Amino acid sequence: MATNKEIVIGIDVGGTNTxxxxxxxxxxxxxxxxxxxxxxxxxxxxVDALYENITPLLKNHTDKTVKGIGMGAPNGNFYTGCxxxxxxxxxxxxxxxxxxxxxxxxxxxxxxNDANAAAAGEMQYGIAKGMQHFIEITLxxxxxxxxxxxxxxxxxxxxxxxxxxxxxxxxxxxxxxxxGSRGSVEAYCSATGIVITAKEQLKKKAYPDSKLRxxxxxxxxxxxxxxxxxxxxxxAQKVYQITGRILGxxxxxxxxxxxxxxxxxxxxxxxxxxxxxxxxxxxxxxxxLPAFRGRxxxxxxxxxxxxxxxxxxxxxxxxxxxxxxxxxx
Amino acid sequence: MATNKEIVIGIDVGGTNTxxxxxxxxxxxxxxxxxxxxxxxxxxxxVDALYENITPLLKNHTDKTVKGIGMGAPNGNFYTGCxxxxxxxxxxxxxxxxxxxxxxxxxxxxxxNDANAAAAGEMQYGIAKGMQHFIEITLxxxxxxxxxxxxxxxxxxxxxxxxxxxxxxxxxxxxxxxxGSRGSVEAYCSATGIVITAKEQLKKKAYPDSKLRxxxxxxxxxxxxxxxxxxxxxxAQKVYQITGRILGxxxxxxxxxxxxxxxxxxxxxxxxxxxxxxxxxxxxxxxxLPAFRGRxxxxxxxxxxxxxxxxxxxxxxxxxxxxxxxxxx
Numbered sequence: 001m002a003t004n005k006e007i008v009i010g011i012d013v014g015g016t017n018t019x020x021x022x023x024x025x026x027x028x029x030x031x032x033x034x035x036x037x038x039x040x041x042x043x044x045x046x047v048d049a050l051y052e053n054i055t056p057l058l059k060n061h062t063d064k065t066v067k068g069i070g071m072g073a074p075n076g077n078f079y080t081g082c083x084x085x086x087x088x089x090x091x092x093x094x095x096x097x098x099x100x101x102x103x104x105x106x107x108x109x110x111x112x113n114d115a116n117a118a119a120a121g122e123m124q125y126g127i128a129k130g131m132q133h134f135i136e137i138t139l140x141x142x143x144x145x146x147x148x149x150x151x152x153x154x155x156x157x158x159x160x161x162x163x164x165x166x167x168x169x170x171x172x173x174x175x176x177x178x179x180g181s182r183g184s185v186e187a188y189c190s191a192t193g194i195v196i197t198a199k200e201q202l203k204k205k206a207y208p209d210s211k212l213r214x215x216x217x218x219x220x221x222x223x224x225x226x227x228x229x230x231x232x233x234x235x236a237q238k239v240y241q242i243t244g245r246i247l248g249x250x251x252x253x254x255x256x257x258x259x260x261x262x263x264x265x266x267x268x269x270x271x272x273x274x275x276x277x278x279x280x281x282x283x284x285x286x287x288x289l290p291a292f293r294g295r296x297x298x299x300x301x302x303x304x305x306x307x308x309x310x311x312x313x314x315x316x317x318x319x320x321x322x323x324x325x326x327x328x329x
Numbered sequence: 330m331a332t333n334k335e336i337v338i339g340i341d342v343g344g345t346n347t348x349x350x351x352x353x354x355x356x357x358x359x360x361x362x363x364x365x366x367x368x369x370x371x372x373x374x375x376v377d378a379l380y381e382n383i384t385p386l387l388k389n390h391t392d393k394t395v396k397g398i399g400m401g402a403p404n405g406n407f408y409t410g411c412x413x414x415x416x417x418x419x420x421x422x423x424x425x426x427x428x429x430x431x432x433x434x435x436x437x438x439x440x441x442n443d444a445n446a447a448a449a450g451e452m453q454y455g456i457a458k459g460m461q462h463f464i465e466i467t468l469x470x471x472x473x474x475x476x477x478x479x480x481x482x483x484x485x486x487x488x489x490x491x492x493x494x495x496x497x498x499x500x501x502x503x504x505x506x507x508x509g510s511r512g513s514v515e516a517y518c519s520a521t522g523i524v525i526t527a528k529e530q531l532k533k534k535a536y537p538d539s540k541l542r543x544x545x546x547x548x549x550x551x552x553x554x555x556x557x558x559x560x561x562x563x564x565a566q567k568v569y570q571i572t573g574r575i576l577g578x579x580x581x582x583x584x585x586x587x588x589x590x591x592x593x594x595x596x597x598x599x600x601x602x603x604x605x606x607x608x609x610x611x612x613x614x615x616x617x618l619p620a621f622r623g624r625x626x627x628x629x630x631x632x633x634x635x636x637x638x639x640x641x642x643x644x645x646x647x648x649x650x651x652x653x654x655x656x657x658x
Contacts, residue, residue, distance in 0.1 A: 084620065133486040147586070149478060156588025157462040158624070166618045167582040171499065181616060253496040257586050259485025287510060289495045291413060295487070
């Protein structure tokens with residue numbers, strides 16, 4: 001188990017920015033920083049830059065042991081330690097990030113995808129603390145998921161389980177801008193999907209006085225729609241009703257798969273609060289078999305979004321048995 | 330671990346008949362029998378009848394130790410040992426079957442639902458032998474599922490995980506005759522659903538020469554439709570194309586949840602073979618994210634249907650550590 005003298009390097013690799021922090025066993029971020037992911041043409045240069053930026057931070061904590069490195073990244077594969085075919089990272093098809101990090105830092109490195117990292121953080125520090133069975137749904141630019149079964153992340157036979165954003169909930173429905181599939185959860189319930197739903201609604205004649213009609217089309221974001229919904233704009237509220245209904249139907253399917261104690265929603269889209277949560281809850285319950293009804297909590301994450309990714313990544317290592325705990329400085 | 334000298338009582342409780350057998354550690358059924366489930370007004374009388382029928386069989390094997398009793402039953406809950414709200418069994422809301430069996434036989438009794446028992450049997454004796462991650466889909470009068478993750482059945486927080494037949498694949502679609510939900514997998518892909526699809530197709534004008542038009546409406550069964558499909562009847566084949574497509578779309582969603590090595594199909598409906606399998610495979614692949622494509626086997630169970638339920642039930646005990654192994658005779 002982790003002691004007060006142990007720290008973990010938590011790293012969240014995003015398409016644009018990479019954030020890192022030193023995290024103690026209580027989930028305090030002692031030091032942090034960031035670099036721009038897109039500044040590095042190769043993964044080797046990226047790893048060098050991380051080393052140059054993180055080692056100065058470690059020098060402030062020479063009284064502590066570094067237990068390892070936890071990393072969350074798009075398409076990060078827990079089993080192989082590689083980033084597989086991440087569309088937003090231009091470092092190749094299969095990038096052996098965990099191995100490169102271990103070689104550079106001489107520390108154990110555990111990699112997983114960003115949604116799994118969020119679920120790990122939720123289990124260690126967040127609203128799912130102590131839960132053995134829950135599903136984390138990340139609602140941001142895309143829709144991701146981390147599934148926890150018997151207190152462990154579900155990885156499947158090859159490390160890529162839990163792509164619930166790409167399950168189909170409206171067969172033959174909206175075409176996904178990137179995968180080309182029709183009717184996926186992500187096509188409707190991501191920030192991107194919400195904007196598309198708003199634009200569809202704007203083409204209809206209902207709610208002629210909606211303030212959303214005064215926003216320039218290119219300026220419509222999930223954030224703007226949310227702000228208008230809070231101000232009482234009926235069209236904006238309808239967009240969240242549509243989104244929440246589809247999300248709720250999808251959640252019912254997920255519940256009947258793994259029978260979790262709770263579904264935890266995370267990410268920018270949850271700022272809509274009850275406008276999203278109420279229809280989601282209603283349609284989840286409506287589509288569940290009676291045996292599941294009223295038994296599954298639908299919760300909003302209470303982790304600070306800015307910290308969650310670093311905490312989540314670090315918790316991968318907190319939960320693991322350290323195989324090496326060598327201070328790299 | 331089981332030895333050659335150990336046997337298990339495997340019992341499959343069906344809505345109409347209950348089959349039981351004595352199973353050795355190699356999966357041989359040494360002795361078997363059946364009683365009519367519906368003959369017993371109370372669960373206590375049912376347990377008495379099982380005792381009266383099984384003890385004579387045990388007397389043929391006094392050289393062996395009985396390791397325990399494994400039971401599969403509709404709505405059987407692994408955690409509580411109860412049958413919860415089974416619509417076809419009239420013994421009450423929550424029937425503590427495992428406890429009653431243990432009290433009567435003085436043997437450990439493990440209960441689970443019938444689809445989980447089938448998956449357990451598949452893992453121990455069938456086509457999924459040695460697999461750590463697979464999903465068993467039972468296609469019979471209803472659609473059930475048993476999900477195996479890391480070599481263990483997935484039960485969720487309360488023992489009722491894996492109700493994939495009731496996940497929604499056609500929102501707003503066909504109303505389920507019993508649950509009232511709309512567009513569930515069971516509404517289309519069960520034997521009952523296949524007959525409804527056939528009747529819908531018969532109302533259309535296509536395939537005026539189909540032999541299915543000569544069958545009395547009340548005599549149309551999935552078996553009849555299958556026989557006609559094999560004979561080349563285009564309407565009957567279309568019914569399986571429709572069924573297989575919907576099944577395949579649902580399977581894609583399941584795969585993106587738990588990333589299994591294989592999906593194993595089991596039950597009467599799989600007699601349709603390629604008429605079902607080909608469209609199911611096609612639409613599964615079509616709806617998967619590229620990372621999953623071509624990596625998941627779609628298999629037909631090779632367990633004899635008559636034996637599978639008994640073997641599956643018995644394997645629950647074979648895999649467990651016996652907590653008591655007392656010969657009851």
